[in-house]
Amino acid sequence: MKITGVHATPGFSGFFFDDQRAIKQGAQQDGFTYDGEPVTDGFDEIRQAGESIIVDIELADSTVVRGDCAAVQYSGTGGRDPLFQAEAYAPVIGGAVADELEGRDATEFLANAELLEELQVDGDRLHTAIRYGVSQALLAAAAEAENTTQTDVMADALGTDPATEPVPVFGQSGDDRYNNTEKMFVKGVPVLPHALINSVEKIGERGETLLEYVEWLTERSQELGPDGYEPRFHIDVYGMIGEVFGAPYDREEVVDYFAGLEDAAAPYPLQIEGPMDVGDREAQIEAMVELREGLADAGVSVDIVADEWCNTFEDVRAFVDDEAADIVQIKTPDLGGIHRSGQAVRYCEGTETRAYLGGTCNETETSARACAHVALATNAAQVLAKPGMGFDEGYMIVENEMRRTIARRNREREQQPTDTDEITADD
Known part of the structure; x- marks a missing residue:
């Protein structure tokens, strides 16, 4: 089954972005927020609302599946990619990423996900959050196209036998x-x-x-x-x-x-x-x-x-x-x-x-x-x-x-x- 569309919508995540360096340097909590100035690039406040990008992938039978781009609470530090800003990155998904994925076979999860790992825009790899969210949608697309679970798609891609009891x-x-x-x-x-x-x-x-x-x-x-x-x-x-x-x-x-x-x-x-x-x-x-x-x-x-x-x-x-x-x-x-x-x-x-x-x-x-x-x-x-x-x-x-x-x-x-x-x- 072919991928016919890839769409991106800025959204919220489940918590907040925190400037870890500022907190470690002694920023004091003021209720739920922090007093002081941020020190990590991209931050406007020491604590600010977490962001996500909702990724919708359309399939040839009109089915729509989802993945969500998200980044860690302490973004932009410890060797990680820069602070994830949804409004800035959503056009990349609707543009360059969509151009690469539309028309591809949805059942080829691993090949499609690896394509994202290699894709560059203006000479740079895609932000880790983009690769994370779009690959989730690709996993869901493969499971939908094959009428199986996402667990089975991932196990086939990795060559594993899935657990038979919940992981702790x-x-x-x-x-x-x-x-x-x-x-x-x-x-x-x-x-x-x-x-x-x-x-x-x-x-x-x-x-x-x-x-x-x-x-x-x-x-x-x-x-x-x-x-x-x-x-x-x-x-x-x-x-x-x-x-x-x-x-x-x-x-x-x-x-x-x-x-x-x-x-x-x-x-x-x-x-x-x-x-x-x-x-x-x-x-x-x-x-x-x-x-x-x-x-x-x-x-x-x-x-x-x-x-x-x-x-x-x-x-x-x-x-x-x-x-x-x-x-x-x-x-x-x-x-x-x-x-x-x-x-x-x-x-x-x-x-x-x-x-x-x-x-x-x-x-x-x-x-x-x-x-x-x-x-x-x-x-x-x-x-x-x-x-x-x-x-x-x-x-x-x-x-x-x-x-x-x-x-x-x-x-x-x-x-x-x-x-x-x-x-x-x-x-």
Whole structure:
């Protein structure tokens, strides 16, 4: 079935764009916003409304499918593409992208998605958010044309056998790290709570505030969780452990702090995302390796998650090859085409590094559902609940999309004729 039209409409995303550099430099919150001037190119305010581009692809039978272009909350920093501005980029999709895709076979998902990866406009590759959103629509178009699930299209493209159970969902609390986390406990969320520890105030001058929070997590999970509940704690510290303690990261003071966090989380496993942010990829890898080796030598079993400077497929490969993390976050909007996220998950296979299919609160329900299919197709270690910071909505969207897809695939397998059925029919 042919693609007959590609259209782009500016829209909103599920959260906000934040100037991470300004926040790390001490910008103070004023209610929901921040006081002060932005320091990252493209920002008019330190916090401003998140934007998306709604991509509609028309097929020859008049069917219309969707994908949503979106970029991460902390755009324009950490080696990422510039701040995503929908009004500026929508004409690119309606122009150069549409010119390339119209008339192509919708069932050729991988070829169509790879075409986007190579396409240049005025000598530059397409913004990662454009490749991300348009490739989602291409995935949906292929599934529609083949009358199958997006999971099956992605699995065929990657050469995988899809998961038969939902991938563990990672809930994120936002700044409401107590109330939202209690909601997660009640629902038995397997991985939680993210917690958004992005300032000295939230971690404590010597890490004491975070330590107290982890102690609370353990106690409250046992009070509110369902019978047999065994959560995995995953906390994103946005480089703040590095801000508080500084290098070298294998020294006794740092290792002892991680040992204290491990004790506070016991008996549950603990993952710390982005322990430091040292300014570029190679230095980040070296710092992460140093920390992992220090923890291993001391017998501290806290897993380290790569986030900062782990954006593209090439970045993921570098962190995995150098064994710089126990887990890598595959930050879906930063990899460009959604198939690249799937390929990044697959790159972790056979290594000591697990793949966390992440992304951002600043996506949409459409991109979140598309990522649920990537998670199933690749059987990732965990997948992020998104969009938004309210928790409930994102968890419902991602979990239900996986359950719905697994149920459909099970029904379709049951309806397939068996060899016995074919023999009976012939007789």
